[in-house]
Amino acid sequence: MLKYQEIAHELEKYIEDHKLQQGDKLPVLESLMAQFNVSKSTITKALDLLERKGVVFQVRGSGIFVRRHKRKGYISLLSNQGFQKEIEGFNLTSKVIELDVRKPTQEVAENLNIGPDADIYYVKRVRYIHGQALAFEESFYNKSIVTYLNKEIVSESIFNYISEGLGLKVGFSDMYLHVDKLNEEEAEYLGLKKGDPKLYLESVYHLTNGQPFDFSKLTYNYEQSQFFFQSNSHFF
Amino acid sequence: MLKYQEIAHELEKYIEDHKLQQGDKLPVLESLMAQFNVSKSTITKALDLLERKGVVFQVRGSGIFVRRHKRKGYISLLSNQGFQKEIEGFNLTSKVIELDVRKPTQEVAENLNIGPDADIYYVKRVRYIHGQALAFEESFYNKSIVTYLNKEIVSESIFNYISEGLGLKVGFSDMYLHVDKLNEEEAEYLGLKKGDPKLYLESVYHLTNGQPFDFSKLTYNYEQSQFFFQSNSHFF
DNA sequence: AAGTGGTCTAGACCACATC
DNA sequence: ATGTGGTCTAGACCACTTG
Numbered sequence: 420m421l422k423y424q425e426i427a428h429e430l431e432k433y434i435e436d437h438k439l440q441q442g443d444k445l446p447v448l449e450s451l452m453a454q455f456n457v458s459k460s461t462i463t464k465a466l467d468l469l470e471r472k473g474v475v476f477q478v479r480g481s482g483i484f485v486r487r488h489k490r491k492g493y494i495s496l497l498s499n500q501g502f503q504k505e506i507e508g509f510n511l512t513s514k515v516i517e518l519d520v521r522k523p524t525q526e527v528a529e530n531l532n533i534g535p536d537a538d539i540y541y542v543k544r545v546r547y548i549h550g551q552a553l554a555f556e557e558s559f560y561n562k563s564i565v566t567y568l569n570k571e572i573v574s575e576s577i578f579n580y581i582s583e584g585l586g587l588k589v590g591f592s593d594m595y596l597h598v599d600k601l602n603e604e605e606a607e608y609l610g611l612k613k614g615d616p617k618l619y620l621e622s623v624y625h626l627t628n629g630q631p632f633d634f635s636k637l638t639y640n641y642e643q644s645q646f647f648f649q650s651n652s653h654f655f
Numbered sequence: 656m657l658k659y660q661e662i663a664h665e666l667e668k669y670i671e672d673h674k675l676q677q678g679d680k681l682p683v684l685e686s687l688m689a690q691f692n693v694s695k696s697t698i699t700k701a702l703d704l705l706e707r708k709g710v711v712f713q714v715r716g717s718g719i720f721v722r723r724h725k726r727k728g729y730i731s732l733l734s735n736q737g738f739q740k741e742i743e744g745f746n747l748t749s750k751v752i753e754l755d756v757r758k759p760t761q762e763v764a765e766n767l768n769i770g771p772d773a774d775i776y777y778v779k780r781v782r783y784i785h786g787q788a789l790a791f792e793e794s795f796y797n798k799s800i801v802t803y804l805n806k807e808i809v810s811e812s813i814f815n816y817i818s819e820g821l822g823l824k825v826g827f828s829d830m831y832l833h834v835d836k837l838n839e840e841e842a843e844y845l846g847l848k849k850g851d852p853k854l855y856l857e858s859v860y861h862l863t864n865g866q867p868f869d870f871s872k873l874t875y876n877y878e879q880s881q882f883f884f885q886s887n888s889h890f891f
Numbered sequence: 892a893a894g895t896g897g898t899c900t901a902g903a904c905c906a907c908a909t910c
Numbered sequence: 911a912t913g914t915g916g917t918c919t920a921g922a923c924c925a926c927t928t929g
Binding site: 472496 | 677678696704707708709712714717720722724725726729731732733734765814818824825826827828829830831832833834835836851852853854861863864865875877880881882883884885886887888889890891
């Protein structure tokens with residue numbers, strides 16, 4: 420593991436373990452340089468990483484401070500990779516409704532950037548949290564990248580399998596979100612009524628080299644799901 | 656302006672002006688170093704900034720590529736600062752319903768991290784896009800930071816005034832999102848029916864020094880609003 | 892004035908992709 | 911083997927905050 424990642428991990432762990440709160444001050448750069456025996460820019464890089472993850476904020480001339488939000492029970496929108504990580508400690512399960520190989524619709528082909536004759540894996544699942552239906556999901560995987568899936572894999576964390584099992588490196592994703600009313604099928608799976616609100620999220624996941632490999636459509640149960648995310652000043 | 660910001664701007668402008676598409680290759684690092692006459696790490700810093708903004712992605716051993724999404728009409732969730740920027744070219748207006756100074760409720764006091772006796776500005780607005788009601792908004796500003804507001808300021812971009820007019824530096828924000836059904840008041844303002852879906856977003860905006868200065872509650876018209884955002888691998 | 896984080900450089904060396 | 915991006919260093923200098 421790289422030095423700056425190592426340092427970032429250790430600092431994050433330190434913040435967790437010591438239950439530091441928003442605004443708590445971390446040691447100054449010079450101390451950190453000495454403590455980890457690395458150069459200034461390595462520390463800086465570790466801190467930039469933590470800043471992007473929303474763990475700290477740095478104030479020129481003043482110090483490095485812990486960033487924490489108080490609210491519990493929110494799912495992180497951004498670290499959402501089929502959302503196993505951010506719901507640690509939550510009891511999350513899946514039911515596989517369908518799994519097959521098929522040809523893409525035009526919509527799917529466009530989002531995966533493939534031709535109409537390419538093969539895709541189609542996965543349809545319902546995800547449960549504490550036994551309650553959290554989301555209804557349809558996913559489309561480019562089979563020339565995600566070469567193999569079976570029912571067992573698909574009932575666990577697919578992303579885990581993709582990175583660990585297949586050795587693929589996930590890079591970035593584009594996400595499109597809106598709110599609408601549930602149709603009959605969705606309402607059925609989520610145990611709600613047709614016409615009830617839904618949060619609908621489409622995601623396109625890419626490898627680090629930019630190839631899209633997964634196009635997913637998620638419909639969330641509005642009663643079970645609240646989301647959290649953070650924004651930084653470089654967006655302003 | 657700093658060198659790496661300057662370079663980032665120029666590159667972004669170049670991508671825009673030449674209408675580069677997803678996957679198009681940018682010049683290699685060495686060319687960029689020569690072109691801008693700066694060191695490698697300055698170029699890297701500029702590119703990292705663009706990567707965070709979702710403008711490019713870098714592939715080790717291969718090159719620097721343009722990142723673009725195709726879909727139009729989506730509002731960026733993350734650069735949302737009262738959302739003037741990302742709806743450029745859209746016709747966005749506001750109607751001010753209320754503006755006054757008052758004491759915070761407990762909820763507001765907690766989110767702004769102030770005592771119950773502090774003064775806050777309360778702003779209630781409806782925001783329109785192309786004349787259609789887009790969102791219903793209630794905002795609470797810590798008056799000891801945002802020292803002055805009036806009806807004129809509040810009918811324009813408040814964030815613009817806060818940075819330009821008051822010289823405050825906006826740092827980061829925490830956002831909480833869920834979906835629910837409209838109540839009577841919200842439905843009225845948005846021209847929808849009670850019980851229709853809503854996207855509800857609470858945001859806490861902080862200065863660069865970590866002080867929260869704005870707590871806002873936004874209720875979006877589900878028919879008018881679709882959102883876009885991006886995630887990077889450091890979240891995986 | 893002193894403390895603290897941010898920018899920038901020049902260069903060595905490493906890791907991955909491509910041919 | 912070559913090209914290309916990523917990490918890391920040591921150090922100079924700058925900009926902001928705090929007392």
